[in-house]
Amino acid sequence: MRNPFNFRNWGWTRGADSPARGERRSLTPDNVAWASGDLASPAAVSEQGALALTPVFAAGRALSAGVWSLPIQQYRRTGDATSKLPLSALFRKPSSQGTIDDWLGRVMTSLVYRGNAVGVVMERDWLEYPTRIEWLNPAHVHVQDSMPLGERGSFTDPVWTYLGVEIPSEDIVHIPWITMAGRVWGLSPLAAYAVTVSTGLAAQKFVDDYFRAGGQPPGHFRNTAQTVDQSAANTIKRRLVQAIRSREPIVYGKDWEYEPITVSVQEAQFCETQRLTATQIAAVYGIPPEKIGGETGGSYSYSSPEQRQIEFIQDALLPYLVKLENHLSELLPRGQFIKFNADALIRIDILTRHSVYEKDRLIGLHNLDELRAREDEAPLPDGKGQDYTPLPIQAGSAIHVPQIRGDRPPLDGGLRLVAPRGTHG
Numbered sequence: 378m379r380n381p382f383n384f385r386n387w388g389w390t391r392g393a394d395s396p397a398r399g400e401r402r403s404l405t406p407d408n409v410a411w412a413s414g415d416l417a418s419p420a421a422v423s424e425q426g427a428l429a430l431t432p433v434f435a436a437g438r439a440l441s442a443g444v445w446s447l448p449i450q451q452y453r454r455t456g457d458a459t460s461k462l463p464l465s466a467l468f469r470k471p472s473s474q475g476t477i478d479d480w481l482g483r484v485m486t487s488l489v490y491r492g493n494a495v496g497v498v499m500e501r502d503w504l505e506y507p508t509r510i511e512w513l514n515p516a517h518v519h520v521q522d523s524m525p526l527g528e529r530g531s532f533t534d535p536v537w538t539y540l541g542v543e544i545p546s547e548d549i550v551h552i553p554w555i556t557m558a559g560r561v562w563g564l565s566p567l568a569a570y571a572v573t574v575s576t577g578l579a580a581q582k583f584v585d586d587y588f589r590a591g592g593q594p595p596g597h598f599r600n601t602a603q604t605v606d607q608s609a610a611n612t613i614k615r616r617l618v619q620a621i622r623s624r625e626p627i628v629y630g631k632d633w634e635y636e637p638i639t640v641s642v643q644e645a646q647f648c649e650t651q652r653l654t655a656t657q658i659a660a661v662y663g664i665p666p667e668k669i670g671g672e673t674g675g676s677y678s679y680s681s682p683e684q685r686q687i688e689f690i691q692d693a694l695l696p697y698l699v700k701l702e703n704h705l706s707e708l709l710p711r712g713q714f715i716k717f718n719a720d721a722l723i724r725i726d727i728l729t730r731h732s733v734y735e736k737d738r739l740i741g742l743h744n745l746d747e748l749r750a751r752e753d754e755a756p757l758p759d760g761k762g763q764d765y766t767p768l769p770i771q772a773g774s775a776i777h778v779p780q781i782r783g784d785r786p787p788l789d790g791g792l793r794l795v796a797p798r799g800t801h802g
Contacts, residue, residue, distance in 0.1 A: 428490070432655035435669035436662045441485040443694045444701070445478040447717040454712050466508040467708060468715065473499075473509065481701075483512040484552065488697065489662070491515040492554035492563040495537075497544060507708050510550055513539055520551075522561040535561045552704045566661055602632035663693040683723060690719050741767035 428434050451462045471480045487494040495518045500509035519538045524530035537544045537551075553563030605613065620626075655671035665685060666673050698717045706714035734751075737743045746762035749755070756762050764771070 430654070432658045432669040432671070433490075435655075436658055436664055437486055437489045439664055439668050439689075440489050440662065440693060440697060441482050443689070443722065444485050444697060444717070445481040447698075447719060447721055449477070449715055450718060451709070451713060451715050454714065462713065465506075465709065465713075466502065467506075467510070467705075471510055473511070480510075480512070484701070485697065487512060487515050488552065488554050488700075490567060492565040492567075493518075494550075494552040495539075496550040497539070498548045498550065504710070506710060507550075510708075520561050522559075532559050532561060550704070550708070552700060599634055600632055601634055663696070665689055665693075686723055690722060694719065694722075739768050741765045741770075 428437075449464065449468055451464050451468065453460050453462050468477060471477055472483075484494040484496070493515045494512060495515055496510040496512045498507045498509070499511050500507070502508050517540050521530040521536040521538075522532050526533055528534065530536045535546065537546060537549050551561070553561070554566065555564045556562070557564065655669050656666045659666040659669055659671050665688065668689070698719060702715055702717065709715070734743075734748045738745065738748060744763055744765050746756040749757070749762060
């Protein structure tokens with residue numbers, strides 16, 4: 378139960394730019410790092426600025442919520458046998474803040490937006506297995522891995538620092554997104570599509586400016602009877618803009634003419650730009666575009682909700698699930714591993730669900746108590762629901778092995794399975 382890293386003993390000094398203890402910051406339009414300068418420049422986009430783009434935030438929400446919504450199951454494998462275990466302390470209370478859902482949410486947002494999830498082991502049990510891990514902000518973590526192989530600071534012996542303080546590698550838990558050969562630090566998704574995000578922010582800002590201007594771009598307002606000096610023109614312009622933004626009627630004399638510049642939103646093509654941005658971001662994460670505001674064409678539009686959910690799990694969630702399972706299982710004793718129950722995300726209708734239950738019980742895949750537990754029902758009394766015997770065997774029916782034979786050889790050389798009539802096979 379030792380704590381190898383007590384943050385109070387790390388000994389760094391708080392810099393002038395560090396927030397004071399107890400200070401809380403919220404995400405507001407004033408502190409969001411919006412793109413500045415050339416909007417097409419990748420360097421102009423920051424993580425907070427990217428989160429202001431709806432498809433980016435939606436992608437992170439879909440992936441993070443998809444993972445933390447799944448039940449975790451822990452197993453032990455002994456030879457060819459696999460047995461289910463109760464969850465270890467690491468997955469019951471993994472952090473001092475929040476629950477396992479919050480903990481998984483932190484690791485997923487780090488992976489989705491930064492391409493790296495970095496945690497530090499804060500507590501261990503008496504066998505030195507981790508019982509509490511706190512995820513660090515990847516922006517404050519640095520790893521040196523560029524030295525020649527075999528040397529300190531190389532790919533095989535990286536040096537980790539957090540806010541300038543070195544952390545022993547054995548207390549670091551690092552889960553990268555995609556890594557290049559010879560590098561420890563994973564690629565950043567935001568860096569991969571920074572130009573796409575920048576273009577989306579530009580389109581989003583255009584929409585904001587459009588409606589702030591009253592729904593129309595500025596127009597021409599001129600006096601046909603006299604010349605107006607600059608001071609009076611500025612005053613008139615401010616009053617005109619104020620009236621347009623407040624959506625109040627404009628009242629002026631007969632010697633004034635107002636001609637708005639009618640540039641339609643469709644002509645600016647910002648709607649198409651926003652949809653294209655969402656579709657490109659969806660391609661980076663493997664998410665169906667319509668989940669984050671993009672467009673999907675082809676036969677996908679006619680697939681069932683269940684099929685679309687299955688494809689979302691396979692294409693988007695499964696790579697993250699496998700990576701998390703492999704890395705987190707390394708923190709458990711030998712032979713133990715965890716699995717996410719991805720089937721929990723697939724909601725099928727009640728008729729199909731019970732039809733599956735019936736087949737599971739027929740072949741002895743599950744017993745009655747397990748099927749009742751899926752419907753939040755209590756086990757049968759006196760252990761009557763613990764039997765796994767397939768129903769045909771339980772009923773005393775003979776099981777015949779299907780025969781393989783040809784159909785009217787040699788005219789039909791195909792093979793098919795034939796089961797005797799009146800039997801289960």
